[in-house]
Amino acid sequence: MSEVSEREAEVLAALGARLTNAEIARKLHISVRTVESHVSSLLRKYGAADRKALAALAGQTSPAGDTVTGLPAARSTFVGRSAERAAIAAAFTGSRLVTLLGPGGVGKTRLAIVTASGFTGGGAFVDLVPVRAGSVAQALASALGVIERTQQPLEDALAERLGSGQALLVLDNCEHVLDAVAPLVDRLLALCPGTRVLATSREHLGIPGERIVPIAPLPLSPASSSPASSSAASPSSPSSRAAEAASDAVLLFLDRARDADPGFDADPAVVAEICARLDGVPLAIELAAARSAALGPEGLLAALDDSLRLLSGGRGGDERHRSLAAVLGWSYDLLDEEERALFRRLSVFAGTFDLDAATALTGDRLAAVDGLARLTGKSLVVRSESRWRMLETVRAFAWAALGDDLPAVRAAHLGWAAGAAERLAGWPTGWREEFDLIADDLRTALTHPPTPHPTDSPHPGTQGTPALGNPTLGTAALGTPVQGSPTHPSPFPEEAGRRHRLARALGKLAYARRFLREARERFTQAAELAPTPAEAAKDLRSAASVALATAAAGDAFDLLLSAADQAEGTDRAILLSRAVVVARRHPGFGFESGVPYERLPLLEAEASELTAGATATAHLAGARAWTAGGEAAGHEAAEHAVATAQATGDPVLLSAALDALTMAHARKGELREAYRTAAERLALIDDMDRDDPESGIEIVDAFHSASSYALAAGDLPTALAVARRNLGDDLAGSHLAIALNKLIPPLVLMGEFDEALGHAAAMWERREWAGSRPGRWLAVSVYAVAMAYGLRGEEAQARSWRVRAAGLDRTADLVPFAAFADARVALHTGDFGQAAALVERGFAEFRPGRFERYAQATAAELAVAAGLPDAADRLAQAAPAALGSDWAAACLSRARGRLHGDRDELARSARAWERIGARFEQACTEDLLNLSGGAGV
Structure with missing residues (x-):
């Protein structure tokens, strides 16, 4: 290296x-x-x-690394669970999906973390508590560092990232998103044979092959506990001998009590009684232990007895739920009013939150600081560096306690979310990491019911001790369901504006984060929430740009027309012009009912009537460039489009106009001119805003065009360099198979066979295992692989890849490339039995494209090498090919040298091959110089 x-x-x-x-x-x-x-x-x-x-x-992000990334740091000693850990290990010997099943507060998450921490195959921990059903794939993508690319769904990108490695995915708290988690896990396990999934849930996933490991409360009897499950009892402690024989529940209590008070000591019988009252539920034990320093063990036991009596007889359900509700209710009752208010309000956050977010709910930063410190000290809020969160079950309890405060808290949460999203959409340093932390809270804020008008009556709050519910679901997870939203909401205009701002900012953030489908959905949602038709038109235009960047041109066309319906004047003219360009420029992408060509002249005519100003004029000129008929008219219209676009100073608009000019040159067979304009487009990429959806299609297409026309012109080093840039680009890189498709042909033509063939299997496999039929775009690269094997003399492999290519659609480029490749292999192997037929194929009538010059030049050289009687005529017939392609020029120079025995011509050919980096062709030509009449080339 x-x-x-x-x-x-x-x-x-x-x-x-x-x-x-x-x-x-x-x-x-x-x-x-x-x-x-x-x-x-x-x-x-x-x-x-x-x-x-x-x-x-x-060494930081690969799922095939050594450790599972994203595991929450342990804040305390892990106690017990040796039997469950053994059961998990045994379950994984027979299945790649293991689900830890149990009620809230029983310790599933902590057990999953400890299990994953010992895993050495890499992977990721994904907390699904804040995630909504539509964002599960995004949550996995954030954890794995995956981005959604053009023409590749996020689910396929996840599968591609995991591949055949031995990763472990830990999916924590699946119960509220089971309908989304189950099919995604099923697909990933099917496509990624080495991947394993450890899920925690209150319900099983229901996937074939799933193994369930039930997680019960900690045992209350020493006989059923692990003899060395914890270091909770210090050797110097007076009760150390008793602790050695204690149950896991007691060991947990002692450990957490000594965290609160290092000098804590208690009668083992009292501690055992406390744990029995709490039914061995770990969360209840930890919350109670956090109060032990203030109340003492006897006071703690008395308080628990009182709370349990309040809940006896009538709440129904599992006894463990009542004991957990009791300790939460008792902890809540011990808070002062300010602490209770903050505790309730913080439950609106689905994930972690920082001090600014907490302040948005209180309006007082000092009060938020003080309150968070006190709630953290009482184990009701968990702190990790500069962020806090509530454990799921604690949050559900606090949510149920909101009562009449619910609408106001939701409104404050929406205000915070809109402000945070707009701030992040300004791209401050670290925006991506912060967005990943709060994305689900931002999404959740958009689902809040509108705040009722002051004259409306808000719904009554839950009375008494709150039930244990799941605020993400809005339904009861452990107890009584949470009440719904007001019956007749009447949002304030300010709140409506916040919803629109949040949806639009989320669209921008999702696009920049490369969650492309979500970006389109958010912009569409923003259009529905827009305060004016003009603002709706802006959002629909953004949605159309995202659709176009993901090869959904038909949808982009419809969205642009919808945007035009909301716009007036020059804005409407621009949108109509853009719609015409999309239909003419990208007719093969997503127009399921066909392009409505009959409508386009009417749209263009209306745009013409409304056009005023430089920008609208440039858009209209672009539309006319794509609709102009005939070579001369099209070329003239394209040049005018370029000139008007240059006047605007907009690199995106100029790139689109240059593409029209590139196509005009190509239709006239002017490959070098087409290559020049394609290169101009490539140079514009640096001037484009990658976070703006309107840049997306231009960036993607500029790479494709520059690589394609460099290859057509025979500039192999540039074609390869652009293909490598494309492969490494976070937007244009697309599906790996698509990116490798651009890389393989120049590698083969340059004689870099080892690298090309090294990519070939991945190109084919990555398309095939993703469940999609290989597209027509793959055909040339597949045939290039067959050519490489043929030139290496590996005929069986070459035949196999030709069969693959035959199973693909025949494209305008494939026909001349196949003629070229077959002629080149025959030339090299000296198999001239079909030479006449191959030469005839090379001079067939091709549509103007990338490889007809390759085919003609190689066919002419084959005619010379095979001694065909019309060889000189074929050379003369192929001569114009040299004007458009450096490859064809070098090939024809070698053919002339062979025909006339001209060593100077052969030397010129060798130098020409060297200039374009074609090592294999250079070596073959030098063999002709050194071995007159020797081996074939």
Whole structure:
């Protein structure tokens, strides 16, 4: 491996930290183009397939690493559970899905964490408590450092990331999102044979092969406890001998009580009685132990007796639920009014929160600081560095206690969420990490019912000790259901504005985070919440841009027309013009009922009547460039579109106009001119905002166009360099198979057979195992692989890949490329039995594309090598191909040298092959120079 520079090492570390190219550029104060160059260099130096492999080398994010990432840090000693841990290990010997099943507060999460901490195959811990049903895949993606790419659903990206490695996914608290978790887990286990899943839930997932390990409360009898399950009793403690024979429940109590008061001591019988009153439920024991320093063991027991009597007879359900409700109710009653108010309000947060978020609910930062400190000291809130959270069961209790405060707390939560989302959409340093932490709270805020008008009567709150419910579900998890929202909400205009701002900011954040489907949904939602038609039109335009970037051009067309219906004047003209461009430029992507060509002239005509100003004029010129008929008219219209776009200074608009000009050149057979304009588009990428959805299609298509036309023009080094940039790009990289599809042809043509064939299996496998039929875009690369095997003399492999290519759709590019490849293999092997037919194929009437010049030049050389009588005529017929392609020029130079025995011509050909990096062709040509009349080329 070549030496890695200091800057490349910094980029590699940033890849390991899951930063996008844009984030790396901001962090290192360099351009995105420079980042792409470094990523490409690292891919080459390490021989890595993609960014994921580079991240693995950085040793931080790969699921195939040594440890499970994201595991919450242990805050206390783990006690007991030796039997359950053995049961989990045994279950995994027969299944790749194990579910820890039990009620809330029983310790499932802690047991899962301890189990995963000993796992050495890598993976990720995913807390599903704050996650809603529609965001489960995003939660897994955040944990694994996966982004959704164009033409690849997020579920497929997750499966691709896990691959065949031995990762462990820990999915904690699945019960409220079972309908989303179960099919996703089923799919990942089917596609990723080495992946294992450890789930915790109050209900089983219901997937075939699932193994259940029931998790009960801690045993109250020493006989059923592990003899060495904890270090809870200090050797110097007076009760150490008693603790050695104590149950796991008692050991847990003693450990947590000594956390609160290192000098704590108690009669073992009293502690055992406390644990018995709490039915061995770990959460109840820990909460009670946290109060032991203040009340003493006897006072604690008396208080628990009182609370249990209040709940006796009539609440129904499992006795364990009543004992947990008792200790929570008792803990709540011991709070002062300020603590109770903050405790209740904090339950609105689905995940972790910081001091600013807590302050948004209180309006008083000092009060929030003081209250959080007190609640943390009483184990009702858990702190981790600068963030806090409530344990799920505690939060459910606090949520049920909100009562009449519920609408006001939800409104405050919405205000915080809108402000936080807009702040993050300004892209401050670390925005991505913060977004991952609060994304589900932002999503949840949009689901709150509108705040009732002051004259409306809010629903009555729960009276007495609150029930234990699940606020994420809005239904009872352990007790009485939580009450619903007001019957006749009447939102304030300010609140409606917050909802719109939040939805729009979430759309921006989801797009920048590369949750592309969600981004489109959020922009559509924002349009529904927009205060004015003009604002709705902006949101629909953004949704259309996301759809277009994900190859859903038909949907983008419909969204643009919907946006136009909400817009007026020049805004409407721009949207109508954009709709025409989408339909003409991308007719093969997502128009299920076909492109409505008959409507396009009417849309263009209306846009023309409304157009005013430079921007609208440029959009209209772009539409006309794509609709102009005939080569001359199309070329003239495209040049006008480029000129008007340049006047706006908008790189996105200019890129689209240059694409029209590129296509105009290509239709006229002007490959070098097409290549030049494609290269201009590539240079514009650095000027585009990668976090703006409107840039998406231009970035994706600019890479494709530049690589394609560099290859067509025979500039192999540039084609390969662009393909490597594309592979390393966080937006354009797309599905790995699509990215490798651009990389393989230039590698084969340059004679880099080992690298090309090393990627070939991954290209085919990654498309096939994702459950999708290989698309027509794969055909040329598949045939290029067959060509490489053929040139290496491995005919069985070559035949296998030709069969694969035959099973794909025949495209305009595949026909000339197959003719070229077959002729080139015959030329190299000296198999001239079908030479005449192969030459005829090479000179067939092809549609203007990328490879007809390759086919003609190689067919002419084959005619010379095979001694066909029309060889000289074929050389003359192929001569124009040299004007458009460096490959064809070098090939025809070699053919002339062979025909006339001209060593100078052969030497010129060898130098030409060297200039374009075609090592294999250069070596073959040098063989002709050194071995006159020797082996074939």
